[in-house]
Amino acid sequence: IPVISCLLPAIRDRLAAPIWKLLQLAATEAQKRGWHLYVVGGAVRDLLLTETQDILLVQDIDLVVDGFHNSVEVGAGVELALIIQKMFPNARLSVHGEFQTAALLWHKDPELGSLWIDIATSRTEFYPYPAANPEVEASSIRQDLYRRDFTINALAVRLTPPREGELLDFFGGMIDLRSRQIRVLHANSFIEDPTRIYRAVRFAVRLNFELEPQTEDYIRYAIDSGIYERLRLENHPTPALTTRLKAELKYILDSHYWQPALKLLAHLDALHCLHSEIVLDESSWWQIRCISRWLQYLDPYNQLEHWLIRLEILIAQLNEEERTKIAHNLNLPKESIERLKLITKIESEVKDKLLNCDRLSHIFRVLHPYKFSNLILVGVRSPKKIRRLIWQYLTKWSKIQAPLTGDDLKAMGYKPGPKYKQVLDQLLTKTLDGDIKTREEAEVFVKQMMIEQG
Numbered sequence: 412i413p414v415i416s417c418l419l420p421a422i423r424d425r426l427a428a429p430i431w432k433l434l435q436l437a438a439t440e441a442q443k444r445g446w447h448l449y450v451v452g453g454a455v456r457d458l459l460l461t462e463t464q465d466i467l468l469v470q471d472i473d474l475v476v477d478g479f480h481n482s483v484e485v486g487a488g489v490e491l492a493l494i495i496q497k498m499f500p501n502a503r504l505s506v507h508g509e510f511q512t513a514a515l516l517w518h519k520d521p522e523l524g525s526l527w528i529d530i531a532t533s534r535t536e537f538y539p540y541p542a543a544n545p546e547v548e549a550s551s552i553r554q555d556l557y558r559r560d561f562t563i564n565a566l567a568v569r570l571t572p573p574r575e576g577e578l579l580d581f582f583g584g585m586i587d588l589r590s591r592q593i594r595v596l597h598a599n600s601f602i603e604d605p606t607r608i609y610r611a612v613r614f615a616v617r618l619n620f621e622l623e624p625q626t627e628d629y630i631r632y633a634i635d636s637g638i639y640e641r642l643r644l645e646n647h648p649t650p651a652l653t654t655r656l657k658a659e660l661k662y663i664l665d666s667h668y669w670q671p672a673l674k675l676l677a678h679l680d681a682l683h684c685l686h687s688e689i690v691l692d693e694s695s696w697w698q699i700r701c702i703s704r705w706l707q708y709l710d711p712y713n714q715l716e717h718w719l720i721r722l723e724i725l726i727a728q729l730n731e732e733e734r735t736k737i738a739h740n741l742n743l744p745k746e747s748i749e750r751l752k753l754i755t756k757i758e759s760e761v762k763d764k765l766l767n768c769d770r771l772s773h774i775f776r777v778l779h780p781y782k783f784s785n786l787i788l789v790g791v792r793s794p795k796k797i798r799r800l801i802w803q804y805l806t807k808w809s810k811i812q813a814p815l816t817g818d819d820l821k822a823m824g825y826k827p828g829p830k831y832k833q834v835l836d837q838l839l840t841k842t843l844d845g846d847i848k849t850r851e852e853a854e855v856f857v858k859q860m861m862i863e864q865g
């Protein structure tokens with residue numbers, strides 16, 4: 412990472428031209444009003460981190476506006492967002508939070524692509540000083556950055572003059588980028604926001620960084636001191652925290668680096684935030700990798716949400732009552748709650764029956780009533796013999812069909828009626844067991860059955 416005094420050329424050259432143009436327009440508008448505008452967070456980090464000169468693919472930009480503003484109802488950030496939206500009518504604007512953060516969203520815009528820009532207002536506007544006062548300005552943006560999670564995410568680049576393009580690095584973010592460390596800004600960071608433990612793991616694994624030893628100690632301290640009591644999903648989680656925790660879990664379990672990330676979470680005992688009894692022991696580690704392979708094969712187009720099923724297999728370690736509680740608290744989708752609830756029932760229903768089957772048609776009838784996704788969970792958790800039968804069923808046997816359909820029976824001259832189902836069922840049984848292999852054999856069988864039954 413080079414030593415950079417002015418980052419403006421780097422931003423200009425590395426961002427897609429329409430995004431750069433938008434940032435310039437925003438900076439001009441901010442400047443006109445005597446405000447300062449900064450780009451902060453992930454975009455700065457990624458810009459400094461990638462060594463190639465390729466265009467950086469950013470879909471998410473965080474801006475901070477710092478400026479005195481007359482209105483108490485609308486912060487400078489929201490006002491700037493409104494001004495940008497006037498220039499880009501394609502953008503959708505939403506305003507949220509008590510600090511009046513605005514988000515501008517473009518969805519598959521022909522120029523900007525899909526882009527999300529968050530615009531926050533830093534604190535100066537609450538003080539009766541003009542933002543041009545450099546001391547106030549510095550303390551205001553510093554405060555904003557100090558609230559953030561890690562030093563590498565607390566870097567800012569000023570977009571407005573004077574000194575536009577200057578990198579603001581109050582907390583040693585550049586040193587940590589160079590030495591590839593994830594470091595929190597203060598000892599209480601994880602206590603204040605326990606989801607940062609998940610973020611620390613996510614960034615460490617994704618960027619191939621290390622958790623700085625002191626930061627790792629803070630994580631362990633936070634976990635040991637029982638932060639999860641507050642977060643503990645089996646008790647009374649606050650909805651906002653739960654939503655953010657779920658988002659972090661999804662982020663991790665959906666990523667291509669989910670395996671090392673999960674290992675690191677377990678190493679830090681951070682899976683306890685779900686439940687104190689959820690562990691990544693040999694068996695659950697095997698199951699979660701096995702289910703991922705099954706899903707890759709059985710659901711290559713991701714119709715089932717694989718991250719969710721991975722989460723379910725972790726939760727499935729608990730007893731039925733606890734599983735359901737967690738699933739509700741995490742606000743998991745209906746199907747997911749249902750799957751977790753049904754595991755024990757299905758397991759007990761299929762186990763003995765499957766072991767006593769001596770024909771393929773029997774196995775088929777035992778497993779046929781259940782959804783694929785339920786069987787995937789049950790299969791992976793079952794002993795080898797049952798697991799193999801369920802795998803064969805999911806990959807092969809469930810696809811076997813009788814050589815004739817209802818339409819064929821009609822074409823053969825039989826009047827539609829309840830008998831159809833009976834005949835077709837019998838036909839499928841014979842086909843599964845290998846007694847009928849061809850269409851001709853099937854037709855002979857149907858004729859015989861119809862005669863026998865009058």
Ligand code: CTP
Nearest residue numbers: 452453454471473558559560564565604606607
């Ligand atoms: N942030 C934080 N604490 C959190 C979540 C976010 O301090 N619990 C701050 C960080 O400074 C982060 C910024 O908000 O850089 C934006 O958050 P987000 O978009 O989630 O992270 P990015 O850094 O943009 O990471 P990514 O590249 O994964 O989107």
